[in-house]
Amino acid sequence: MVENLESFLSSYGYFAVFVGTFIEGELFLLVAGFFIKHGFLQPIPTFVFSILGALTHELIYFFLGRWKGRHILLGNKYTKKRYRKAKRLVEKYGIYSLFIIRFLYGMRVVPMMLMGATGFNIYKFLFFNVLSLIIWASIFLTLGYILGHTAYMILGDLKHYYFIFGLSVVIGGLIFYMLYKLLRG
Template sequence: MTLAQLLADYGYLAVFCGTVLEGESILLLAGFAAHQGYLSWPLVVLLALCGGTLGDQLFFWLGRRYNTALLRRLPAGEQRAEQVNRLLLRYDAGVIIGVRFMYGLRVIGPIVIGMSRVPAWRFVCFNLLGAAIWAPLIAGTGFLFGQSLQWLFADLKRYQETALLAAIALLIVGKLLLRWRQRRRSDHIRVDE
């Protein structure tokens, strides 16, 4: 089975499932695959938007339902919960939108927000807005990475002959310099004798 076939068969499913959980790495790769023509960029963004929103909603409701019992099971959960709670008191809308961009808080953040007094409807609205910013931004970064590689290699191809000629010229000049130096040394040694 080829990579193209794997992407055609499972690429969109991987984007959706990956974005339900964490998502950045899979979404960057999906953006790159979209640039290469293996996946549709609009569909990647749509699936990431849905998966990211659904995942955070799920974690929010888990936090609302299981509260601190769930938090105790997560490594370093209580420390990160304090961070999120401090931020929530001052900037709840910004935290809900931005938690998906904060390293180490992507899963624990919605759980802690679910444990807080933030109304569910407020979380739904700002979570959707955050996902609508996040999905095209991360997928677009992967897409632009693919575009940058294409430009880089296109430029390398254009200058390949020139670079090859320059490398050959440097080798010839280097050999001539080595021979000249060896002759000079041997002449210097003869004079000393």
């Protein structure tokens, strides 16, 4: 089983990092950091693909915001509520709000669309977004690495359990995410 995991991660691991950060982000970075610690992934490519995945996601929403942002954001209850919160942040802090938004769970889509809809300069957006992504990826990959180190200290070199542990983190995170969404309405 471990050989299959190592083979899978060596073949598709960085693509999985790209897709994982494109879709979710923080949880996937924690798992990627865990796998870096245990030698399944290399740090630099993981870091680069995590930034590329999140950046691609955010650029899609930025340009969607340029195209039909206000209509989409004000068109339903979910985004309308987040729109007001994101708009206050953007009005107060401008482009620097990217650093704040980066660490507010569940606030990835609306602010990017809002920045596109309000006509932020694309080059300024790219610069500050990439800078915030570098900080974000560094923090979460490091936390995942520390989690992997802690698992190593507790479990020793039992590679057969690492996949189960990583899978448990993913499943636990997904359950937390679903409960969060359910309770927030």
